[in-house]
Amino acid sequence: MYAVEAVGVWRFFSKTPVLRDVSFKVEEGLVFGVIGPNGAGKTTLFRILATLLKPSKGAARVLGKDVVGESAEVRRLITYLPEEAGVYKHLSGLDFLKMMKNLYDVDSKAVERGAEISGLGRSLGRKMGEYSKGMRRRILLASCLMVNPRLSILDEPTAGLDVEHSVYVRKTIKQHSAHGTTFIISSHNMLEVQYLCDEVALINRGTIVEQGKPSKLTSAYGVQNLEELFVKKTEETG
Amino acid sequence: MKLWHLLHKEIRELFNEKTILLGVLLTPLLIFPIMGMAFTLASSGGGGELSRPTLLVIDRDGGRYAAILTEALKTAGFRTTVADHAERDVVELIKEHRPEAALVLRNGFTLNLTRGKTGLVELYVLTASVSMTELQKTSTIQKLVSDASAAVGEALAAEMGIAVSFYKQPITVAGGLVYRDKVVASQEFELLFQQYLSTTLFVPIILLMVVVTSGTVAATSVGLEKEAKTLELLLTLPISRLNILASKLLGSTIIALLGTSSMMAGLYIYFTGLTTASGMNLGIHLQPPTFAFLAVVLFVAMVATLCLGILAGVLSGDVRGGQQLASLIQIPLILPPFFVLVLADFSSIPQPYSTILLLNPFTHIIIALQHINEGAYASSIVHISVMVLFTGLVLALASWLFRGERLLTMRIRLGRRSGGV
Numbered sequence: 001m002y003a004v005e006a007v008g009v010w011r012f013f014s015k016t017p018v019l020r021d022v023s024f025k026v027e028e029g030l031v032f033g034v035i036g037p038n039g040a041g042k043t044t045l046f047r048i049l050a051t052l053l054k055p056s057k058g059a060a061r062v063l064g065k066d067v068v069g070e071s072a073e074v075r076r077l078i079t080y081l082p083e084e085a086g087v088y089k090h091l092s093g094l095d096f097l098k099m100m101k102n103l104y105d106v107d108s109k110a111v112e113r114g115a116e117i118s119g120l121g122r123s124l125g126r127k128m129g130e131y132s133k134g135m136r137r138r139i140l141l142a143s144c145l146m147v148n149p150r151l152s153i154l155d156e157p158t159a160g161l162d163v164e165h166s167v168y169v170r171k172t173i174k175q176h177s178a179h180g181t182t183f184i185i186s187s188h189n190m191l192e193v194q195y196l197c198d199e200v201a202l203i204n205r206g207t208i209v210e211q212g213k214p215s216k217l218t219s220a221y222g223v224q225n226l227e228e229l230f231v232k233k234t235e236e237t238g
Numbered sequence: 239m240k241l242w243h244l245l246h247k248e249i250r251e252l253f254n255e256k257t258i259l260l261g262v263l264l265t266p267l268l269i270f271p272i273m274g275m276a277f278t279l280a281s282s283g284g285g286g287e288l289s290r291p292t293l294l295v296i297d298r299d300g301g302r303y304a305a306i307l308t309e310a311l312k313t314a315g316f317r318t319t320v321a322d323h324a325e326r327d328v329v330e331l332i333k334e335h336r337p338e339a340a341l342v343l344r345n346g347f348t349l350n351l352t353r354g355k356t357g358l359v360e361l362y363v364l365t366a367s368v369s370m371t372e373l374q375k376t377s378t379i380q381k382l383v384s385d386a387s388a389a390v391g392e393a394l395a396a397e398m399g400i401a402v403s404f405y406k407q408p409i410t411v412a413g414g415l416v417y418r419d420k421v422v423a424s425q426e427f428e429l430l431f432q433q434y435l436s437t438t439l440f441v442p443i444i445l446l447m448v449v450v451t452s453g454t455v456a457a458t459s460v461g462l463e464k465e466a467k468t469l470e471l472l473l474t475l476p477i478s479r480l481n482i483l484a485s486k487l488l489g490s491t492i493i494a495l496l497g498t499s500s501m502m503a504g505l506y507i508y509f510t511g512l513t514t515a516s517g518m519n520l521g522i523h524l525q526p527p528t529f530a531f532l533a534v535v536l537f538v539a540m541v542a543t544l545c546l547g548i549l550a551g552v553l554s555g556d557v558r559g560g561q562q563l564a565s566l567i568q569i570p571l572i573l574p575p576f577f578v579l580v581l582a583d584f585s586s587i588p589q590p591y592s593t594i595l596l597l598n599p600f601t602h603i604i605i606a607l608q609h610i611n612e613g614a615y616a617s618s619i620v621h622i623s624v625m626v627l628f629t630g631l632v633l634a635l636a637s638w639l640f641r642g643e644r645l646l647t648m649r650i651r652l653g654r655r656s657g658g659v
């Protein structure tokens with residue numbers, strides 16, 4: 001069984017195709033990276049996998065469950081960090097973690113884990129409305145990781161984080177991956193992708209133009225790093 | 239139940255939202271007492287002074303009846319001053335004496351009265367502004383003058399040996415009112431009227447408030463998620479959409495009930511102030527079955543507007559848009575039946591209008607209230623059923639909106655605002 005399996009996924013907004021015949025598979029336990037220029041369709045793809053949007057054509061399965069027909073089951077298996085997620089302003093960070101623990105119905109240690117992942121310390125008692133952008137990102141990410149989901153979909157997890165916390169988050173993702181969580185992440189930071197991802201898909205104008213292990217891709221194209229590959233491929237296909 | 243974990247968050251966010259705190263919880267508590275205070279202030283403006291206004295008597299007649307009238311004016315309640323140089327210009331005299339009113343007794347006043355003709359006087363009332371207080375002052379002064387005039391009439395009649403009070407009121411009226419095929423004494427009718435006020439007027443007012451508040455609150459609870467960009471996270475949580483909807487409905491209900499209690503407290507303060515002044519008793523006396531029926535009606539109406547509010551929240555982009563759209567949907571639905579039926583009996587409304595009114599589900603609520611008030615529970619059930627049906631429909635619509643991706647992708651434009659996830 002694959003963690004994610006997309007077969008011929010199309011998505012239109014009114015008449016505009018945003019995803020065009022997207023097919024890919026993600027094996028369980030991997031960290032799968034989705035890269036591509038702004039407006040390529042990464043967030044739309046993630047929203048479909050997270051059961052928020054329906055594919056206009058084609059089908060997607062998450063851990064064997066159809067994202068449309070079995071959306072409730074899918075939601076039980078995943079966590080999703082939206083690209084532009086906000087927080088409940090009047091809940092404290094700790095209240096929020098407790099709520100998430102209860103909703104995912106996981107062990108009581110989860111809140112402790114979340115508190116540690118967030119690295120927010122005493123600020124956990126403050127209302128989330130007072131948090132900075134980075135602090136909000138950290139509490140949301142912590143809630144996604146602390147419940148130990150089978151699949152975690154993270155849309156630009158380190159966007160807005162300072163260097164120290166980006167490094168910390170990457171390490172945390174690696175650790176959770178080692179414990180069996182599958183990740184599908186998007187990022188504009190190619191260093192991050194190279195460091196984190198076992199496999200990447202380059203998406204441009206709604207289609208996957210290249211997919212494979214980062215090291216294999218770079219050697220196949222004779223480029224130094226993912227950044228060069230990214231530029232080369234998007235120029236080719238754009 | 240996972241619902242409770244969401245409910246906690248729902249109430250926290252709503253309770254702390256400024257527009258709710260101000261508009262739903264605080265303002266109603268203050269607005270009625272403030273209204274009451276302003277009203278009392280306006281109606282008693284100038285207070286004790288007004289009860290004995292100053293009057294400048296300009297006597298150009300100098301006869302016997304002029305003297306009698308001047309005396310009668312004093313008895314009626316004026317503090318009178320008699321002008322020394324009565325032949326001078328009226329405005330000049332008023333400037334000099336600064337009274338609240340001036341009365342000119344024309345030359346020939348006494349002569350006319352002795353000949354059996356009416357005597358002529360000119361009344362000038364000084365007005366500082368056009369306001370309730372000034373209007374009231376004017377009517378007080380006019381009443382005092384007419385009292386004095388009546389007194390002069392009695393003096394005239396006495397001189398001629400006529401029992402004036404007999405001629406004025408030669409017939410005494412007895413009997414009573416026939417209400418619901420029974421003769422009711424007028425005192426009893428007063429009691430009935432008070433009951434009418436409490437059930438037919440106050441219950442709908444409270445209903446109106448609950449309905450408007452709950453719609454606003456429900457719209458806000460969806461608007462808040464959109465504004466804070468928490469909706470995507472909420473919708474991917476392992477909790478069913480129906481439970482999410484239920485937590486929103488329940489959370490909004492709790493806040494709306496808090497808001498209603500606050501309004502009722504405000505109203506209570508207002509009316510106790512008003513009624514202790516007028517000596518009326520406006521306590522709401524309800525029999526248990528009436529109470530049960532009212533509770534059902536209130537509940538059904540509230541669920542319906544909660545769903546309409548959710549609808550408004552889903553269709554708009556943020557809190558303000560949601561609240562605006564909620565009132566845009568609710569006000570035309572609720573106000574017409576409310577005003578028409580509080581003022582008139584449904585059976586007295588002419589044909590095309592009554593049918594149009596019946597198309598509005600909220601009309602049935604008010605008719606049901608009237609039936610309940612009259613103890614006609616059976617016929618109220620018909621109207622309650624219509625409302626239950628409507629409520630079921632909007633509830634179905636709301637849960638349909640919560641299914642699939644509609645909550646994220648549906649948007650309508652209100653004014654300049656544009657949508658987009």
Ligand SMILES: Nc1ncnc2c1ncn2[C@@H]1O[C@H](COP(=O)(O)OP(=O)(O)OP(=O)(O)O)[C@@H](O)[C@H]1O
Nearest residue numbers: 013018036037038039040041042043044045658659
């Ligand atoms: N709700 C929507 N309605 C209409 N068009 C949309 C909607 N959501 C996304 N789009 C369009 O779909 C395209 C892909 O958007 P998407 O957000 O998936 O891109 P992305 O790859 O995540 O970009 P970025 O790197 O900037 O996050 C864009 O052209 C966008 O305008």
Ligand SMILES: [Mg+2]
Nearest residue numbers: 042043044083
């Ligand atoms: Mg994106």
